[in-house]
Amino acid sequence: MQSFLLFSPEVAAARAAGKPIVALESTIISHGMPYPQNVHTAREVEQVIRDAGAVPATIAIIGGKICVGLSEDQLETLGSSPDAIKVSRRDLPYVLAQARLGATTVAATMICAELAGIEVFVTGGIGGVHRGAETSFDISADLQELAQTSVAVVCAGVKSILDIGLTLEYLETHGVPVLAVGQPGFPAFFTRDSGFKADFQLDSPEEQAAFIRTKWQLGLKGGVVVSNPVPAESAMAPDEIDAIIHQALGEAQQQAVTGKQVTPFLLARIKELTGGRSLATNIALVKHNALVGARLAVALHHKAA
Ligand code: PSU
Ligand code: MN
Numbered sequence: 001m002q003s004f005l006l007f008s009p010e011v012a013a014a015r016a017a018g019k020p021i022v023a024l025e026s027t028i029i030s031h032g033m034p035y036p037q038n039v040h041t042a043r044e045v046e047q048v049i050r051d052a053g054a055v056p057a058t059i060a061i062i063g064g065k066i067c068v069g070l071s072e073d074q075l076e077t078l079g080s081s082p083d084a085i086k087v088s089r090r091d092l093p094y095v096l097a098q099a100r101l102g103a104t105t106v107a108a109t110m111i112c113a114e115l116a117g118i119e120v121f122v123t124g125g126i127g128g129v130h131r132g133a134e135t136s137f138d139i140s141a142d143l144q145e146l147a148q149t150s151v152a153v154v155c156a157g158v159k160s161i162l163d164i165g166l167t168l169e170y171l172e173t174h175g176v177p178v179l180a181v182g183q184p185g186f187p188a189f190f191t192r193d194s195g196f197k198a199d200f201q202l203d204s205p206e207e208q209a210a211f212i213r214t215k216w217q218l219g220l221k222g223g224v225v226v227s228n229p230v231p232a233e234s235a236m237a238p239d240e241i242d243a244i245i246h247q248a249l250g251e252a253q254q255q256a257v258t259g260k261q262v263t264p265f266l267l268a269r270i271k272e273l274t275g276g277r278s279l280a281t282n283i284a285l286v287k288h289n290a291l292v293g294a295r296l297a298v299a300l301h302h303k304a305a
Contacts, residue, residue: 004096005116007057008069014055015117020297022049023068023113023121023151026060028286029075030084030103031264032124033279034271039079041283043072045122045290052294054120059112061087061095061102068116078103086260088141106153107145110223119212119300120152122293124286125189126225127263128158128167131249138262139170146223147174152212152300154226154293156285157187157194160245161266164194171225172199177215178225179208181292187229190236190281198227205292209299216305228292234284236277244273 007015014021024045029038046056057069060078067074078084078101087095087102089111095102104112106126113121127140146153158167168186171178180186180198188194202208212224229235248269257265270278 004064004066005112006065006067007116008067008071010055011057011069020054020120020294020301021057021118022054022290022293022297023109023116023118024056024058024290025106025109025121025123026058026070026078026103027086027105028124029058029079030081031086032267033282035080037279037283039075041286042075042079044283045286048287048290049122049294052291052298054294054297056290057113057116057118059104059109059116061092061100061104064096064099066096066112066115068112068118077101086264088260089145090141106142107140110145110149110151110153113151114149118151120154120293120297122154122286122289124156124282124289125159126153126155128162128164129170130262131161131163133163133166136258140263143167143170143174143176146171146176146225148222150216150221150223152208152224152226152296154228154289154296156189156230156289157227159189159266159270160194160242161249161263161270164188164196168196174222175220176222176225177211178227179211181208181226181228183229185229186227189285190230190241190278191238192229192232192235193238205295205299208296209303212296212300213303213305226292226296228285228289230281230285231288234281236274236281241270241274241278244270244278247273
């Protein structure tokens, strides 16, 4: 079989030396944050992971290859190209075969991480069941991916642009465990409390690693959501963010935004409507997730499969 994987020198060296590696997605860079803060944040997040004793592997589709680990130039190109394609499971063969520039979502990054033998993946927020999904059928492919692909995903929960309750129900149906770090509740990205509980609170990387190893050793394929709340000092006020999300959702409906455009539209509007404050929260929570993910990768590394 042809290998589509292309490892950066740093990631190749980590593989050869058997070091813990943490995957990072790229849609958050191309469609989740504005340039140049996106590129700056991507670099900082990588450094947080290095400082915690693991090796970062940002994943993107470039030149017909799944690039695992990006150079400075590749990161810059991805972050500044308006035509980078948002790549989920469905889009992966198209973007590879056509050698287009692609930024991977949570779903596609999980697929690529598993192909590359990487067990831990850090992001900001995962996709989920959209509000009104009973008529729109809009459920992120991220959830199906979590059901079948064996990668632990560290995130700050899901934004309330989604129906958080239905997202958790969907994950339960598909047997995807939702862990919480440092609190019993499932976080809502910009805020620490969604009003819903996670399945299991596991605070230490060792406990999280033991849980994840046990699941996979049982032959229970699929992902694990490791939800890590935004640090309190960077969280937004629930009333403020709720009002803004409400407005953004109304505009999306008014402008008949559909399909893969929905999530990027909402993210961009939220950023504008908060005057950039949501961006500061977003950056803080991704960095915090990077720390938790790196520690988890180190702990998993000590518990060989
Ligand atoms: N949620 C966020 N930030 C993001 C995304 C989601 O808070 O950047 C991105 C991720 O890449 C996620 C994707 O996998 O959006 C989900 O898109 P959709 O809802 O179209 O499946
Ligand atoms: Mn969708």
